Amino acid sequence: MDRADGVTSRRQAPRNRLQAPGPELRPTAPTTGTVACPRCKRRFVAERYAADLNVCSECGHHGFVGASQRIAQLADPNTAETLVVEVGDRDPLGFDDGVPYPQRVVRARERTGLHEAFLTARASLAGNPVVLACMDFEFLGGSLGSGAGEIFARACELAVAERRALVAVCTSGGARMQEGIASLAQMARCSAAVAEVIAARLPYISILGDPCFGGVTASFAVQSDVIIAEPGARIGFAGGRVIEQATHDKLPDGFQTAEFLLAHGMVDAVVERGRLRDTVGTLIRIYSGRA
Amino acid sequence: MSTTIETTERERIAFAAVELARHPERPRALQVISAITGGWTELRGDRLFGDDRAVVGGPARLGSRSVMVIGQEKGTDPMTRALHNFGMPHPEGYRKAVRLMRQAEKFSMPVLCLVDTPAAHAGIGAEERGQAWAIADALLCMLGLRTPTVSVVLSEGGSGGALALALADRVLALENAVYTVAPPETCAAILYRDAGQRARAAAALRPGVETAHRIGLVDELIPEPPPGAHAHAPLVIAAIRGAVIRNLDELCEIPIDELVAQRQRRYREAGG
Numbered sequence A: 001m002d003r004a005d006g007v008t009s010r011r012q013a014p015r016n017r018l019q020a021p022g023p024e025l026r027p028t029a030p031t032t033g034t035v036a037c038p039r040c041k042r043r044f045v046a047e048r049y050a051a052d053l054n055v056c057s058e059c060g061h062h063g064f065v066g067a068s069q070r071i072a073q074l075a076d077p078n079t080a081e082t083l084v085v086e087v088g089d090r091d092p093l094g095f096d097d098g099v100p101y102p103q104r105v106v107r108a109r110e111r112t113g114l115h116e117a118f119l120t121a122r123a124s125l126a127g128n129p130v131v132l133a134c135m136d137f138e139f140l141g142g143s144l145g146s147g148a149g150e151i152f153a154r155a156c157e158l159a160v161a162e163r164r165a166l167v168a169v170c171t172s173g174g175a176r177m178q179e180g181i182a183s184l185a186q187m188a189r190c191s192a193a194v195a196e197v198i199a200a201r202l203p204y205i206s207i208l209g210d211p212c213f214g215g216v217t218a219s220f221a222v223q224s225d226v227i228i229a230e231p232g233a234r235i236g237f238a239g240g241r242v243i244e245q246a247t248h249d250k251l252p253d254g255f256q257t258a259e260f261l262l263a264h265g266m267v268d269a270v271v272e273r274g275r276l277r278d279t280v281g282t283l284i285r286i287y288s289g290r291a
Numbered sequence B: 001m002s003t004t005i006e007t008t009e010r011e012r013i014a015f016a017a018v019e020l021a022r023h024p025e026r027p028r029a030l031q032v033i034s035a036i037t038g039g040w041t042e043l044r045g046d047r048l049f050g051d052d053r054a055v056v057g058g059p060a061r062l063g064s065r066s067v068m069v070i071g072q073e074k075g076t077d078p079m080t081r082a083l084h085n086f087g088m089p090h091p092e093g094y095r096k097a098v099r100l101m102r103q104a105e106k107f108s109m110p111v112l113c114l115v116d117t118p119a120a121h122a123g124i125g126a127e128e129r130g131q132a133w134a135i136a137d138a139l140l141c142m143l144g145l146r147t148p149t150v151s152v153v154l155s156e157g158g159s160g161g162a163l164a165l166a167l168a169d170r171v172l173a174l175e176n177a178v179y180t181v182a183p184p185e186t187c188a189a190i191l192y193r194d195a196g197q198r199a200r201a202a203a204a205l206r207p208g209v210e211t212a213h214r215i216g217l218v219d220e221l222i223p224e225p226p227p228g229a230h231a232h233a234p235l236v237i238a239a240i241r242g243a244v245i246r247n248l249d250e251l252c253e254i255p256i257d258e259l260v261a262q263r264q265r266r267y268r269e270a271g272g
C-alpha cells in the first residue's frame, strides 16, 4: 500500500471549514475579549487582532500564530482539507522528568487541539495546488518529535504523489529532548522526505516564523527553494542565550533576527504576514511555468 | 530513601559512560586516518570563507581503494584541542566536508566519515555564516551522494553537528561511544534549566550508541576490549579498519542507483 494512502483527509465537512474550526482547527489565540501587543502593549479587540493576522497595527509586531490559524491565513477560503495523520503515542526513552512524557503530549493535545506540533493540509493557495505543513509553537515548543517528523514526511510524500507545491511554516525551539536520539533522527527523516520533493522537481517554499531554532532550522526549514522569514522572527541554530553563556561574547544588535539573516544572505526575503499568500502564490505560479 | 539512592546510582553510571566516551586518550580522527590509510593528503578550506580545523579531510588509499576521508578532530593536548576547537565545527567545516564529498562522487571514490564532536559550535560567527544552513546542506548531500559512504562514530556523536557527517550507507560506532541529540549539559539546561544536572540528563537520555542502534541510526557496534578504546588504541583502530573495509567491499557491489534509494528509504524510516 502506498504510504500516501495512510493519509486520509476530511473533505469540506462544515466543522472542518476554516471559518468554523473543528477540533483540529481550534485557534490557539483567544477570540473574545482583548489582546495586548507583546511589544508596544497596545490592546486590541481579539477579533480585530485575529483579522489582522495577529500583527499589531500600531507597531507592526508579528505575534504567534497557531498551526490551524496559519492554514486559514494561507489557504484560499474553503479549500483547506486538514490531513489526519495518526502517529500514535511515542515514548522511545520511557522519559519521565516528574511528568511522564506521554502525559505531557496528552496535555499539549488538550491545550492546543492538535495531534502533534505539525498540522498539514491539502489546499489551494492563491489558486495553486499545495500541501501546507505548519508547525505550532504552542505544542511543546514546536519541538521536532518522531510524531511531528512523520507528519511532515507524509506531507512531502503527498506533495509528490499529487504533484503539489510544498509550503512549510516553521516555528520551533528545536529537538524534542524527551525523545533523545529519536528526535535527532527526525532531521534525517525530514531531509529524506524533502529529498523526494526535490527529486520530483516540485517547488518547496519555507516560511520561518518566530522562533525557529535547532534541528528544524538545520534541516527542512532551509532545504527549500525559497526561504521567507517573517519580520522580527528570531532564527538560528543555537539560541542567543546559549551563545552568550558559552562564549561570553556580547551579541550584536538584532542578532539572529530575520533582518539580520537577510543582510547575511541566509534568507531570500523578509515578508510581512499580510503579503505571504500573494508572495508565495506568485513564486509557485512562476516555478510551475504558469502566467 | 532507597529509590533516591538507586536513582543517584543510575545517574552516576550514566554519566560515567559519557565520561568514558570523552576520555582524552580515545583514538582521535587524525590518529585513525594516519594508522589505517596511506598517502592521505589533507585538503583545506571551504572555498567560501575559511578553513575549519575541527573538520579535516582529504583523499587517501585504504586497502585496495582510493577513498575520501573526512573526520571531526578534537585534538590531543591543550594546543591541538584549541586548534581544532575541541571538535566543534563551524559552518566552514561542514561546507568543506560537502566540497570533499562532491569531489569523491566525481572520482567515484567511497567516502569515510569519522564522527567525533560534542556538538556543532555555538557562536556569533557560526550563526552569522549559517551554521544551520551548512548542516542542512550536508544532510541533503549525504542522502543523495552517488558513491558509497561509511561513517564511524569514534567517541562522541552530539547533535545535528554529528548527524551532518553520519547519514551514511553504513554507520559503525565504537561500543563505548555516545550518540545524543545534544550533550547532556545542554539537555539538562533545556529540560531542567540547570546544566549542573547533566548526570540526571545522561540517565534520562540513554546516550549509549545502542540506543542509536535500536532506532536505526547506527548499524554495527565495534567492540572495545575493557576498560575501553583508550587503553587499546592499536587494537581498536585495527578493528575499525577491518570493519570499514568489509562494509566498503559489500557496498561497492551494490549498483549506485539502488544504493542511494536504499539509503534514502532507510533514513526516511529511522527514528520512526
Ligand SMILES: [Zn+2]
Residues within 6 Å of the ligand: A037, A038, A039, A040, A041, A042, A056, A057, A058, A059, A060, A061
Ligand atoms: Zn505593537
